[in-house]
Amino acid sequence: MAALVEIDIAVIEILYHLIKAIQPILVPLCFVSAWTFVILLGWSLWSGMRATVARAKQMHQIPCANCQFFTNDYRLKCTIQPYIANTEKAIDCCDYRPGR
Ligand code: SF4
Numbered sequence: 748m749a750a751l752v753e754i755d756i757a758v759i760e761i762l763y764h765l766i767k768a769i770q771p772i773l774v775p776l777c778f779v780s781a782w783t784f785v786i787l788l789g790w791s792l793w794s795g796m797r798a799t800v801a802r803a804k805q806m807h808q809i810p811c812a813n814c815q816f817f818t819n820d821y822r823l824k825c826t827i828q829p830y831i832a833n834t835e836k837a838i839d840c841c842d843y844r845p846g847r
Pocket residue numbers: 810811812814815816817824825826827828829831832833837840841842843844
């Protein structure tokens with residue numbers, strides 16, 4: 748028990764001296780760290796929004812909802828190309844016929 752207390756005290760002393768040693772650069776370091784965090788957070792949000800918009804644009808290029816072969820039934824979405832209906836593969840579907 749006494750050995751653990753001595754180790755705790757030694758660790759606290761080391762931390763105290765370490766903090767005292769970096770005290771002059773602590774404020775600029777925190778300033779740079781905080782702004783780096785804010786910038787990375789903003790960049791992450793921006794790139795996430797850009798990816799979401801790009802994905803939404805791609806999904807809106809799927810023509811199946813306006814195709815005459817689209818059944819709007821989850822059991823058989825399309826009578827011509829059921830495996831690619833309502834997927835990105837249907838964007839350039841050669842069997843697309845407008846008609847809905
Ligand atoms: S024929 Fe092509 S475009 Fe039309 S519903 Fe089927 S997969 Fe979609």
